[in-house]
Amino acid sequence: MKKLFKKNDLIVIAVILAAALIMMIPGVINKENLTATVYVDGNIVKTINLEEVKNSYTFSPKSGTEICVENGAVYFSSAVCRDKLCIHSGKLNKNGQTAACLPERIVISISSGKNSPDMLTY
């Protein structure tokens, strides 16, 4: 009796199945670095891969507000709002962290595919 599959066919099938299984391992598909996303009025104005930042710099997403970007961290460095709670939020450097300037409607959010919480409750 002849075999349904030849040896080479079986190797191809095994490779395809192995590739499919690897794709299903959580984290492989969504692998990403520590990323800061800056929103103004709910719209993304900047996305920064914090692990690729070599030299610190600042930028202004809205007049009067300054955000400082460093290797692995980001924070509000200057703001026109009265309470300065956004500046007091300090450096963001972990997945799930957010800081916001509510009066100016600016949000910085940190995300990463690495093994850390999906969201914080506070």
Add this chain to the structure above:
Amino acid sequence: MENDNKATGKKINIKALIAISVCAALIIGVCVFDFVQSRKLYSCNDIAMNTVISIKLYGPDGEKNSEAIKSEIHDIEKNLLSRYEDGSDVYRINSSEGKAVSVSPEVASIISDAIDISSDSNGMFDITVGKITELWGFGGDNPKVPSSDEINSYLPYVGSKRMKLTGNDVIPGKNQAVDLGAVGKGAACDIIRTQLEDTRTDSAIISVGGSLLLYGKRDFSIGIVNPDNDKDYMGTLKLSDTCVSTSGNYEQCFEQSGKKYHHILNASTGYPAESYLKSVTVICESGVISDALSTTCYIMGYNDSSLALLKKYKAEAVFVTNDKIVRCTDGIKDSFELSDKSFKMS
């Protein structure tokens, strides 16, 4: 003849092989498409209800659905819960001067739940504490400690028993103002859940100012914020398909004359609760209940009354005491993992 049979057998084998391959390709294709769609993540942030909204949706139409959620949350604030938005249900109750106000079914349901929990807590939690909350000015530009005379002038009027709820009609008591701040974020979670049920979203996690909706069967890892450093977390919970709320003494606090005051008022005294707790995280199917219970348990402290209240509402909780002891209720112990070793498990 024998050769013919052999040839037919070969043809059948080849045909069968092609048919099996096509079927297998189709099945794998459908499975992979479905798998990729269900894992497709869309995330965004916004500001509403005077707090940060974070949205993570897994499934198709992520952008469209998240825009609808953001819009819904703005509507909830504007039309239902805002104390300052002219025309919202809460604004109309507070300016009704004792007359009946017809509110939305959602707000009537929130008030009904809040009245029950007020009764369960002997008035320590109460949404009619609004006038006293205004005196303190938490979350505003100039929070301050009111004089005892100011507090005592409103304290006798606080109490849900003096407010009438009949169907969707609310009649506030004399000198009462409703403040749904302790339940509003959880209420928004409940409303969003209903909205998501009409979409093809596989699973989602939505944060309305730290009150979370976990939608779908996906297991999420939830970090409980470190009360001593609110940019970090002290432990994680593995949860799915539920709501999570936390009340802590690190939110909306201010210092006056060297003393720190937090925003969680004991409605029976008019002053911030002193319960030897840093924070309480409550897990419950209902967002309104989890939100209300986290505040109530914070006010009541870690004791038999709090535990009985949680049991009544089928809720679980993580208590963090001032001396950094973490106490989990029995139903959540296995889901909790301590990550900051400066805290100790009870």
